[in-house]
Amino acid sequence: MIDGLLVGSVYGLAAMGLSLIWGVMNVINLTHGAMIALGMFGMYVLFGAITGHPYVLLLPEIGVGLLLGVVVYWVAIHWVIGRPMLMSLLSTFAVNMIIIGIGTAVWTTSPYNVNFNLPGLTVGSYTFTGNHIAAAVAALILALALDLFLRRTRPGKAIRAVSDHREAAELMGISSTTVLSIAFGIGIAMAIASGALVATLFPFTILSGGTYQLKSFVVTVLAGLGKPLGALVAGVLLGLLEGAVTPFMAASWIPLIEFTLFVVVLVAFPRGIFGKVAA
């Protein structure tokens, strides 16, 4: 149960990236899962090569994620923004396939893991895995940092302004394409960071990202679009749900339950449970 809460905060972090991109540029980023997988393998490669502390390795991963996001924006997103959503779905799906394809060629689809264990924390008869606690803390810090960035800093406000009214932002002297590419980069960096954290928790393959992408969708819909902090909370809720369900039934039931929830929320709260009735 508590473990679900810890893992859930990592889901939340992944979903924040999806939610940010979706909310700001109205693009459903189907590269999300591939980026999460890249984050996992990034952690694997870096950890193998430098044997640094995994949580320090997050920083270069985030940096690479930002850059990669900006590049992907200019290659695949810039041309389809403002056009029918199918266009960006197709182009991000194509990038997704390219990344998965390259990843499969390099790492095949066999499972990998990052061999690293922090000492656990025992409370009474209960032991929490050290990695889970550390991942949750890291996810929380990143999530709060993103929220603070969006609410308090000048570039963060510019992202919100472009999201609110792109043409008016241009009138203010804000280069909206630059801002969008940075926002996309941040979204990707979040995905990669969450992948890197997941890699310290579970074994993974190049295809694992897909599962987390689906979870991110559920979380984003739960939270309502463009509400990064809401996404974090919804991610934790989803993790809690998983933690509560697994003692009673096989883990393979989880997707069924999650997507039933997904449909129910869509029907009952089309704007997400944290969404306001009137925007």
Add this chain to the structure above:
Amino acid sequence: MAPVLQIEKIESGYGEVQVLWGISLEVEAGKLTTIVGANGAGKTTTLRTAMGSVRPWHGRIFLEGEEVTRLSAHAKAGRGLVLVPEGRQLFPTLSVEENLEMGGYSTRARKRQRANLERVYELFPRLKERRKQRSSTLSGGEQQMLAMGRGLMQEPVVLMIDELSLGLAPVLTQQLFLTLKSLRGQGITIVLVEQNVHLALALSDYTYVLAEGRVTIQGESRQVAQMDEVRRAYLGL
């Protein structure tokens, strides 16, 4: 003296539809210039083309003597060409103060952001009272004040205002016009598109009358107001 903003034989439109058919305007420093005309005459499109929100098909645009025809809207905004757009176009999820901060976004405007914020709050005390509120919660008049304030935060070389009085109560309109007058008195160059022709002519120094995407009449506002065709067509006299 050379005009601050010069528009030369601009043609533009939307998609296949041409709206402007060779419009030329000259805006002199420190003057209040108005553009009036019937609905669909191309007033808003003129401002949007000058700004770069709509790309000109033909013609040239100069700002402070430099050609800026091909620059994007954000680049022109960075040089001090400011448009307070029709329908305010505020950032609804940002607070009043954040909206004003966005006005001070460009490198030019940033240097004087503090002083400008003070000035805007002095001009519109109501905005100061509500600075923590989301801009979507403001009344129509307050929103127009915020749109103007945001424009002033941009350190305008030329301040272009589209439909200042649209949807506002007469008292508020009067008040905003007085504000404009005092701004002009402080030496700010203003271009005003206005449907209230009476007020526009009474207040401004120079007037352009647009019809069907062309300039049909231009001149000192005092003289334009005396013209028979203007009195008949626009003033209902």
